[in-house]
Amino acid sequence: MPETALLKAEAREVLGAGRVAVEPLTHNPKNGVTAGVWRVRAGDRSAVLKVLTRNKKAAGHWAASDDPRHWNYWRREAHVYESGLARTWQPYGIRAPRLLASVERADGDIALWLEDVPGEAGPSWSLARHIEHARRLGAAQGAAVPGPAQPWFSHRFLREYIGGNTLGQELLDEDEAWQQPLVRDHFPAGLRHEMVRLHHDREWFLHIMESLPRTLSHLDQWPANLRAHGPDNVLFDWAFTGDGALGEDLGNYLPDSVFDLFVPAARLPEYAAAAYEAYLHGLRESGWRGDEHLVRLAVCASAVKYDWLTALMLARAGEEQWDYGGRGTVSAGLRYRERGLALAFLADWAAEARALAPPLGFPAPPSGRR
Known part of the structure; x- marks a missing residue:
């Protein structure tokens, strides 16, 4: 107090x-x-x-x-x-x-x-409202390319944020960690291989994200930071604001909707596809005329932000599971099942990024080289 x-x-x-x-x-x-x-x-x-x-x-x-x-x-x-x-x-x-x-x-x-903003909080929004937010975000960020410069903008956010999240990284290659009941029973088959690969390719993904077109970015977009009020979506917590890739905020918003149990993981593929198209529509509405393949690459390569989450879940599979803010517990089985499915979805994004990058002039990732 x-x-x-x-x-x-x-x-x-x-x-x-x-x-x-x-x-x-x-x-x-x-x-x-x-x-x-x-x-x-x-x-x-x-x-x-x-x-x-x-x-x-x-x-x-x-x-x-x-x-x-x-x-x-x-x-x-x-x-x-x-x-x-x-x-x-x-x-x-x-x-x-x-x-x-x-x-x-x-x-x-x-x-x-x-x-003090009244209105419907983002965690309660319908998919349609989330998708409409993606369109608005595209219009806003398309108009902000390449983005204003301020001396207090965050730079290389992904690299620094991920680099500080190290809990459990030593468990990624340990069989016992992957055989813990919560992990074994709720993570999809093949997830271990893909998440270890993402971790090994981390530097490549960060290089991609730092080389893509820039825009003003909030860098903490997730439903809990939003509230609908009249005609506006009110966005809170601007503490990380700064330089980001065009599409990076959307790449954060979509999986975070599932990781914190606001959107069912089973709906993530259709939700992400519709939100991405809405974001592109917003970009074009703003007058942006860039290469949309670069935007798609940013969204998919942003999967690297959650490299640390797999290790964290391995480290905490034996602990009580708390919600955001630590005020109450959540079902451990539900959390691990939903996050496991979302991580598998991000593995698909990572694979798409690896395929998209070379035709756009970027080197192939180390794990894809012969």
Whole structure:
């Protein structure tokens, strides 16, 4: 809970008079950049308070960084709101919550007071709504090619983010890890071979992603960061914003819909195909006239982002399974079955990327060379 006197003083400035009530909101508690997220009510008004910090202890790669180009730069989200960048995609039906106030506190933290957005949360959306979001995203990103440059944009996000997720990597080649009941009973046949291959080809995939056409990217697009409000899709958590490949955000959004049990894995092939076509339609609507094969390559090669997830699941197959934010448990069997199917789908994306790249002038991956 934030310091009460300070919070009440800020709430009076932002929301006016009234009894202050505070409700903690779900977020990633491991991230050293986020001191906390709360809904604050004063009288009949409310706002969301997100406190950014570099003073919170965090383990491993979740530690806050002072490097403006690092993927976890502690002050980036404040820059996004204060600069007006969060409004860039609004003409295309995607916007951030309105910034009500940005307060630099005496201890160095930054309190972002944001619009409390009502409406249907992304995890409850229909497939049609997710697909429509893909179209809007395509229009927004097509208009942003090659993308504005800001000194605080994240760069080489995939490389740094994946590189920090190392838990369980030594298990990828261990028979016992793949024979754990949750893994053995719920992962599809052949998944081990494909995920080990993806891991061995990691550098090739990262080189591809870093060589493709660039655009302004959110880099944390998933249903839990979205809410439908009137004509807009409101997008939260802009902390990773920066330079990304055209199609990279879509390549994150689609599998994440399944990994966190928002969309059934059995529907992923049809969902991904429709969303990709919608994204292309949005690109063309924006006036973009590039080579769509490069976009397809970015979407498929973005499978590398989840190289770390297979190892993590091998490492945690004997543990209780918690949902995002750690507030409750989920069915271990359901999680492993759904994620196993989604990882198999990503293996198909990876295979498609390996086939697409050489005709477009990229070298063949090491695992495909003779």
